[in-house]
Each structure stands twice: as structure tokens, then as C-alpha cells.
Amino acid sequence: MSRKPRPFTDDPMAPDGGSARGDLEAEFGAHGQVVMPGDAEAPILTAPVRAALHQWLFEMNAEAELKAVGLKPRTRALLQGPPGCGKTTLAHHISARLGVPMVVVASNAMISKWLGETGQTIGKLFRAARRNQYGIGLFFDEFDAMAKARESLGQQGADNERSNITIALLQEMDRYDGLMFAATNVTKNIDPAIWRRFQLQIEIGFPGPAERFAIVRLYLAPFIADDATVTALAEVMGGASPALIREACEMIKRSLVLGPRMNLSTDLPAIMERFVASAAPAEGVPEPLIWGEQRRRCLQLLAEAPWPPVRP
Numbered sequence: 367m368s369r370k371p372r373p374f375t376d377d378p379m380a381p382d383g384g385s386a387r388g389d390l391e392a393e394f395g396a397h398g399q400v401v402m403p404g405d406a407e408a409p410i411l412t413a414p415v416r417a418a419l420h421q422w423l424f425e426m427n428a429e430a431e432l433k434a435v436g437l438k439p440r441t442r443a444l445l446q447g448p449p450g451c452g453k454t455t456l457a458h459h460i461s462a463r464l465g466v467p468m469v470v471v472a473s474n475a476m477i478s479k480w481l482g483e484t485g486q487t488i489g490k491l492f493r494a495a496r497r498n499q500y501g502i503g504l505f506f507d508e509f510d511a512m513a514k515a516r517e518s519l520g521q522q523g524a525d526n527e528r529s530n531i532t533i534a535l536l537q538e539m540d541r542y543d544g545l546m547f548a549a550t551n552v553t554k555n556i557d558p559a560i561w562r563r564f565q566l567q568i569e570i571g572f573p574g575p576a577e578r579f580a581i582v583r584l585y586l587a588p589f590i591a592d593d594a595t596v597t598a599l600a601e602v603m604g605g606a607s608p609a610l611i612r613e614a615c616e617m618i619k620r621s622l623v624l625g626p627r628m629n630l631s632t633d634l635p636a637i638m639e640r641f642v643a644s645a646a647p648a649e650g651v652p653e654p655l656i657w658g659e660q661r662r663r664c665l666q667l668l669a670e671a672p673w674p675p676v677r678p
Contacts, residue, residue: 398471406462440565447570449648450609457547461503468503485534492538509548585615591675602664606654
């Protein structure tokens with residue numbers, strides 16, 4: 367980025383009279399949620415995505431070298447993929463690696479029913495981001511709600527307002543050289559001119575076997591399960607998003623802690639049957655294995671896995 371962020375602190379007794387978090391929430395709270403670098407989690411990514419992000423982070427810290435050959439570090443990324451696959455987690459991680467807070471903007475919440483108000487709100491957000499003393503990243507969730515393709519719109523008043531929103535967004539993006547992310551799972555609805563403003567378009571899909579293994583291991587902690595058990599859980603959750611795998615691991619931990627007091631079985635197949643009955647994948651995405659016709663085989667695989675895990 368062209369401007370180095372000012373070091374910040376969460377200490378409410380800081381010499382500047384307030385914490386960075388408090389300052390940022392006062393300025394950006396009306397637009398979205400402020401998340402700090404220290405709150406970030408490391409995403410578990412496929413190898414190609416991990417390599418692309420490694421190069422991006424490297425170039426952001428090589429501004430002088432790029433300037434010598436007439437280039438600037440790329441600062442905008444459009445993240446596309448199904449719900450629950452870690453787009454927000456990834457953006458937060460990149461912001462944290464660069465040492466800047468991030469504002470998570472719910473795009474659909476910015477759209478007003480009053481004529482012209484949405485464009486004004488977009489302008490206020492970007493102006494605040496440009497002058498902010500700490501340096502921030504902007505993350506627009508459900509970006510397709512704001513960046514509608516203009517050729518798909520009609521001639522009604524509401525369509526004209528949608529077109530004006532897209533134009534306002536284009537103008538503000540051209541003025542903004544800070545870190546910016548947008549996330550969508552409906553890329554076809556985004557205006558082509560806005561699409562071109564993003565220097566990276568990164569697709570984040572469902573995790574493969576190795577990534578699922580790592581996700582299960584991560585979210586079962588502090589419980590320590592046998593590798594064969596983690597492998598079995600990763601297999602039966604084939605086709606699941608990271609968010610759904612995390613929910614499954616949290617269900618397992620809750621059941622291990624509370625099951626004996628509630629007279630519930632703490633066998634792994636029983637726990638997962640209760641989970642499948644109480645959770646579901648996002649609408650419009652394929653069912654993971656254990657939700658589908660292979661449920662019986664999945665439960666048998668879990669029954670054969672070493673259990674219970676070790677609790678430190």
C-alpha cells in the first residue's frame with residue numbers, strides 16, 4: 367500500500383486518549399464490524415491458493431522494488447466461492463499479516479430504500495477509509511448486492527438507482543488505493559467494470575482431503591484424536607465447507623464435555639448422527655457424504671475409528 371499504517375494499540379490508557387479499536391468502531395461502526403489483526407485466524411487453504419497469496423503478501427512488502435520498474439503492489443482482491451469456505455477468514459488473515467485492522471461491510475445492509483442515500487453512504491465509507499490514521503482494509507461481503515451488472519438492469523426507478531450505486535462504487539474505488547476485498551458466490555451478477563478494478567480474482571472452493579484433515583485437527587483441539595480418527599472424520603465430511611466442519615468438531619467437543627451429564631451417548635457415530643440431525647449445509651451447495659446416501663457407510667467408518675480422544 368502507498369501509505370504505511372500508523373502503529374496502533376488496544377490499550378484504553380494509551381497516550382492518544384483511546385484505543386485503536388475504540389477509535390475505529392466510533393468511525394466505522396455504522397458501516398460494519400471492525401476486526402483487529404490480533405483477532406485473525408490462519409486459514410487452511412489449498413496449495414494453489416496458498417501459493418498465490420504468498421506471492422501477493424511478498425509483493426506488498428516489496429513496494430520500492432516494484433516502483434523501480436513502474437509497478438505498484440496489488441491491493442484489491444475479489445474472493446469468490448460457496449458460503450462458509452473462509453472468504454472472510456482469508457481477508458482478515460491478509461489484513462492481519464499486513465498489520466492493519468479490517469472493516470467487514472455487509473453490502474446488502476448499506477443499500478437504502480431512499481433515492482441517492484446508498485451512494486452517499488458509499489462515499490462516506492471510502493472517505494473515512496482514505497483519511498483514517500491507522501490504515502485499514504475494507505471487506506465487502508455479499509458484494510454482488512452492491513455491484514450489479516448494469517446491462518442486466520431495466521429502466522425502472524429502482525434499476526436506475528442500482529445503476530447509480532454501481533457508478534458511485536466505481537468512482538470511489540478509483541480514488542482509493544488502500545487494501546480492499548470483496549466476497550461473492552454469484553460472480554455473474556457483478557458489473558464487468560467493477561470486476562476489472564480487482565487485480566486478483568481468487569476462487570476459494572471446498573477443501574480437499576488434506577485440508578479437511580488439517581481443519582478437523584485444528585478445531586478438535588484441545589482434544590487429541592488418533593490420526594485414523596481424524597482421517598475418518600475428514601472423509602465423512604467430504605464436500606463440506608470449513609465452517610460446517612468446524613461446527614461438527616465443536617459438536618463433538620460439546621458432547622464429550624456435556625454428554626455424560628445429559629445421559630447422551632459419547633460414541634463418535636452417535637455424536638455425528640445428532641449433528642447431522644441438527645445442522646445442514648448451506649442452500650444451493652452439494653450435500654457432504656454423511657448427509658447423503660452414504661450415511662450408513664460413514665457411520666460404520668466412524669465406529670471403527672479409535673475413540674475417545676485424549677483430553678489434556
